[in-house]
Amino acid sequence: MLSSLGRNGFVESLALTRYPRSSPILRRRLRHASFFVAVAPDALSLKASSAFTASHFGTRSLSTSTPPETTNASESKPQPPPPAAVLPLRKHKVELRPGPVKPAKLTPQPPTSPKPSTASSPNVASEPSSSKKESIVEATKHDLVDASQHGILAPPPAGASWAGSLWHQAKELFKFYWRGIKLIWHNLSRARLIEQRALAGGAPVSRWELRFIRTSHRDTMKLVPFLFLIIVIEEIIPLVVLYAPSVLPSTCLLPSQRERIVTKKRQKQASYAIVQRPLYEQLRQRLIANPGAPVNALLDSAALTAVNGLLSLSTVGPSALLFRRLQKHLAMIADDDALLKREASGSMLSQEELREALEERGIRVTEGLAPSVWQSRLQWWLKNVDGVDEQQALLCRVLLVASSGAGKF
Template sequence: MFRSLAIDVAARRLPQSTTIVRHRSSRRPLSSPHSHSLTRFLSTPIAPSPTSTKSIPPPPPPSPASRKPKVDLRPAPIKPQVSTSSTTYISTKPNVRLPRPINVVPTEPTATLGSVKETAKRDIEDAEAHGILKPPPPDASWVKRTLHKAIELAKFYYRGVKLIFVRRKEINLIRARIKQGGPPLSRAENRLIRTQKDDINKVIPFLFIALLLEEIIPLIAIYAPFMLPSTCILPSQRARIEEKRSEKATTFAITHRTLFLSLRSRDQKDGGLTMDALREPGVATAFCGLLRLSTVGIDSLRIRRIRNHLDFLAIDDQLLIQDNIFHRLSEKSIEEALEERGIIISGLSSKAKEARLKWWLGSVSEISASPDARRLQLILSKL
């Protein structure tokens, strides 16, 4: 009885979280008046309140374990270790490449179109002054003037195409005379036959353009004169075409001077220049420009043009020597002959031009194994 009272008193004095555990021995204690019963009091931790949990800061995260350097037992090249302590500078500006300078050619489409119209207008006025085209009535309106000029140009082109077919009959008579054993072919007749051959190749495309787009023919005369037959070119247009050809030859002689000098040095070293040199890169184009031939197309077409032109020069040189008409040539004819042979005439006097043509005829009269290669050598010797 006293024992139970003591336990109740002790339980009231302890806090409520204290648990009373009674240990009873497996062995039964001896019943003695002096024996005492032992009672052990165990306490459990009090559950934290929600307010206390907020006030306590969370524990810091565990520091990562430092890795040990890997030891490689195999022999290998040692890589340079980059120090992590050194700071690397990172530019905040974007890496932008500067644009390359572009050579911009100022284009003025309005001025160019206006200049083309002005050029075509001057060509028509010059033809009217020479009596080739009939001028419009002075009191005609703008519409009547424009219509009159279109009709007169159509008549001019029609007469030019008709002349090509009429001239064809004349050339047939010349060839028949030569076959029958008549007078030999003259230089003028030979040049007429060559011109007629070129015009026959151009007349079909020209007719197609004239029937569909007659108004662009003045533009063709400015930008593509090689498309026009010789009988359909106005006098001022012909002069401008010849001037552009001369400028083209001079430009090619200057821009390809290094190439021409290398060919000339090879000619002096190897004892002669062969026609195979035209197959080298850039050579055919350079000679076409120097001989005032078209540079359009591939090298095989350019070489063909050069061979045909050299064959024409061989016949022309023979006729000049045979007919002995050198002293009867006008200055214009001498200039034309020199330009056809790739000789630059700018800056030459009249006597110098005559001397240059005499030198050419005397040089080609010598016997040569390859007349075409001999003429190429003469062209290079005067550059």
């Protein structure tokens, strides 16, 4: 009895002492393999008599199924791939978001977009300036060629270089302007002689002589600014001829330049006659309805601008300045009317002089009209101003200008 108990206790002690040794191995295997868990409960559920064999079998099955060295290598290798597999997915998702993608697309565009704009803007700005330069150069060349054909300027010598021909033209222009300046003083001396003759009781001043005296006085007033242009900036004279022809004296204008000035005046008169025709009719009715009212009270700013434009006068300035220009011009026309009546009512005028007389009175000469119609319209003007006193002279002539603009002759 005691011996059997001793043997059982010895066996149990051996089983207990062997089980803890194998338990760490079981615990280490249970962490990573599921089939170890199935073996361990079976081994633990055995009786005490077979515990040693179960534990011994369990430890052998664990040691023979998977070697410990291979499991350690497999444990260390699969750990890095999961983060490596997850990282590219996260980066790919971040790239697909609209937030980071938009700045990446917009950043290269700003430096490329202003380049064509900066390259195109100078071209757009340079086109009008280049066209203006070409028109000025072409007009100057045309003036020089035309003056050479008329014998006013000597043409460049044959075979001259570009610089040589340019220097020759500059010298010829300077000679022409110098002759024009001397002609101003000569005309002024002739005008004084005519005035002295009339004051001394000689022959009365004719229409041509009176216009000559007025032209010489205007040229004398323009002499000082013209000398300034020649001395300081002679190259700007073609620009002055194109945009401010009234600054130049009449003796310093080439034939083509004079023709250009006359053409611009006629174009201005034609534009006002076409566009402002209803306004001329309204002004005509207003002047007829108020014969005793002062003229400045009947002319507003729009009417003053329209009347001055039809007379080829300047339309720049306030109403008081426009009225003063109109009054001065019509006073000159009144003196010219008296001289025309004395000289056969203008029947001795040439065709160019007749047209100039009509345009000065605001009577537009359209293409296709016979010279006889020109003469009849001048007679219409002279007939309506005949016998008008000085107080009604201004009102009568403004009414005739408005009637001419409205087409009522």
